[in-house]
Amino acid sequence: MINYQYFQKSLNHLQAQFLNYQSLDPALPKLMQEAVAESVIQRFEVCYDCLWKVLKRYLVEVLGIPEIPNSPKPIFRLAAENNLLPSAVERWLDYAEARTHTTHDYSGEKAKACLSLMGDFIRDATALYQSLSKQTGK
Structure with a gap:
């Protein structure tokens, strides 16, 4: 049985x-604004990692697909082939790239690019969570 608890919790924290x-007061000191942005990125990383690992377990345990690679991109491709993703696989590969780029750098253009994906990622991750877990809410 797949435990969706960590995926759900990480998604709730990210959201x-x-x-x-999104509701930050622009008058806040820049350092505080950056801290919140960095926290969003860190929560994205945790949620993303939970998501692809749950998806891997789903492919193995529910769909019975043997020999699943142990990295996100091939898992997203397999999930797309099995009609599990709520959006195009290319978008999931963009999320994978964002995760890779933020591993050691939360500043500058990479951070901005990652943050620009958050609304879509949260919507897609929520839809995937609901589909896999058969839950209607988070």
């Missing part, structure tokens, strides 16, 4: 912090 980020 809450992204809402904080």
